[in-house]
Amino acid sequence: MKMHWVKEHGRVLAACDEEIIGKTFKEEELTLTINEAFYKGRLVTSEELVELLSIHSNINLAGKQTIKTAEQKRMIKKVIKVEGVPYAVVFKI
Numbered sequence: 528m529k530m531h532w533v534k535e536h537g538r539v540l541a542a543c544d545e546e547i548i549g550k551t552f553k554e555e556e557l558t559l560t561i562n563e564a565f566y567k568g569r570l571v572t573s574e575e576l577v578e579l580l581s582i583h584s585n586i587n588l589a590g591k592q593t594i595k596t597a598e599q600k601r602m603i604k605k606v607i608k609v610e611g612v613p614y615a616v617v618f619k620i
Contacts, residue, residue, distance in 0.1 A: 528579065529568030540583040541566045542576060544590025552610035559609040561589055584619035 531539040543566045552559045566589070571579065573596045580586060580602050588597055594613040597603045603615045 528571045528576065529566055531565070533585075536585050538583060538585065540579055540586045541568075542571070542579070542586070542588050542593050544592050545570065547590050547612060552612045554609045557607070557609045559589065559612060559614055580617075584617075586617040587615075588617070589614045 528540065528542040531541065533539050543561055547561045548567050549563045550561050552561075565587075573592075576593065576596050577600050580597055580600065586602075588594055588603070589612060591613060594603065594606055594615060597615065597617075598606070603617060606613045606615045608614070
């Protein structure tokens with residue numbers, strides 16, 4: 528899990544499964560790159576992730592366990608898969 532500050536969007540939470548950091552997945556016209564500089568940060572438990580998801584409004588999620596945690600709490604409306612790797616972006620208004 529890693530936090531970023533983006534001038535146009537404020538705080539951005541990036542979270543993914545540890546084992547996919549640094550990998551790129553391709554399927555048809557889609558490419559999903561789990562960039563180490565963007566995603567690699569502090570390791571968190573599922574409980575910590577749920578807490579972080581509840582307080583952030585701009586969130587990037589990737590990986591089976593990370594997405595599963597967010598889906599169990601009904602925090603995601605749409606998930607895409609690239610080479611079987613689930614990915615979602617959440618914007619809370």
